[in-house]
Amino acid sequence: MLKFIIPLVLFIIMAAFLALGLNLKPNEIPSPFINKPAPAFSAPKLDAPEEKLSPADLKGQVWLFNVWASWCVSCRAEHPILNQLAKQNAVVIVGLNYKDDPNDAKNWLETLGNPYDVSIMDQDGRIGIDYGVYGVPETFVIDKKGLIRYKHTGPVSDDDVQKIFLPLIAKLQAEP
Amino acid sequence: MKPLLFIFLLMMSGGIYAVDTHQLTDPKQQESYETLTKELRCLVCQNQTIADSNAELAADLRRQVYEMLQQGKSREEIVQFMTDRYGDFVLYKPPFRGKTSLLWIAPVVFLLMGLITVFFFIRRKKAAANLHSEAGALEMDVEKQKKIRSLLEKGDPS
Numbered sequence: 347m348l349k350f351i352i353p354l355v356l357f358i359i360m361a362a363f364l365a366l367g368l369n370l371k372p373n374e375i376p377s378p379f380i381n382k383p384a385p386a387f388s389a390p391k392l393d394a395p396e397e398k399l400s401p402a403d404l405k406g407q408v409w410l411f412n413v414w415a416s417w418c419v420s421c422r423a424e425h426p427i428l429n430q431l432a433k434q435n436a437v438v439i440v441g442l443n444y445k446d447d448p449n450d451a452k453n454w455l456e457t458l459g460n461p462y463d464v465s466i467m468d469q470d471g472r473i474g475i476d477y478g479v480y481g482v483p484e485t486f487v488i489d490k491k492g493l494i495r496y497k498h499t500g501p502v503s504d505d506d507v508q509k510i511f512l513p514l515i516a517k518l519q520a521e522p
Numbered sequence: 523m524k525p526l527l528f529i530f531l532l533m534m535s536g537g538i539y540a541v542d543t544h545q546l547t548d549p550k551q552q553e554s555y556e557t558l559t560k561e562l563r564c565l566v567c568q569n570q571t572i573a574d575s576n577a578e579l580a581a582d583l584r585r586q587v588y589e590m591l592q593q594g595k596s597r598e599e600i601v602q603f604m605t606d607r608y609g610d611f612v613l614y615k616p617p618f619r620g621k622t623s624l625l626w627i628a629p630v631v632f633l634l635m636g637l638i639t640v641f642f643f644i645r646r647k648k649a650a651a652n653l654h655s656e657a658g659a660l661e662m663d664v665e666k667q668k669k670i671r672s673l674l675e676k677g678d679p680s
Binding site: 376377378379445470471472474475476477478480481 | 565566578579582583586605606607608609611
């Protein structure tokens, strides 16, 4: 009897681990930034490089910080979703144009539409490093106090917007 | 012979690193640079260090390490800088914490499990072997007895 039970138990344990492994998403690294202040920067705006923007300017508002680039293929998939979200005027959307050529970036916004209230430039990727960016697109949700409350890695889907972003934004807007 | 040579060449090709290695004037700092870039994970291509990887992010992180060393930052400060931004995952050698304890303990547990299995396996084999040899001894005795009996029956020739 034992002869059958031991292999069976071993098999079940192995199967459980393999099943867990199948459902893991190694691409989604937990962000150490949750509930921490958004790292400071002072970066030139894409459409007016002489003007600069820093997170302090956005205090008192809930904002999305979306990392994008014209060379990024999944950003293209995400873009219509952001355009739609922008139309709802639920939240300020700030774009971080990551390691991109400003002219390419402007062309991209002209042809595909511009969901961003403002985009800033990070040509050498230093702001990206400060925000732990490793896979564009990435989207941070930042509250009125300037704390990062949520991070999404990879393209945001319509489902994500409905189920995660909009409820979270509503909750954060209600906070003092 | 040719396939062997091919395999040998493949094995030799392992030590290729990304090309834009920064050079620090202080040999001690250069050493820190080399060890650090081999301990930090490239987060885009997750099973490569930033020294191995040619991804843009890896190049940026190498630059970051280089600049911080130039500013006289210590190893610990640089590691702290990276984990603050990317979490423990950026380290190839994760620190021992509640969350990572399984990672550290599991190999030891598996080794112990293996050793225990081997121990019992050997003991069982030995027991079986002993039984076998005892049975052999008995058989020999039977044979000997037969011989003795036949000798007795024939009578002493002398």
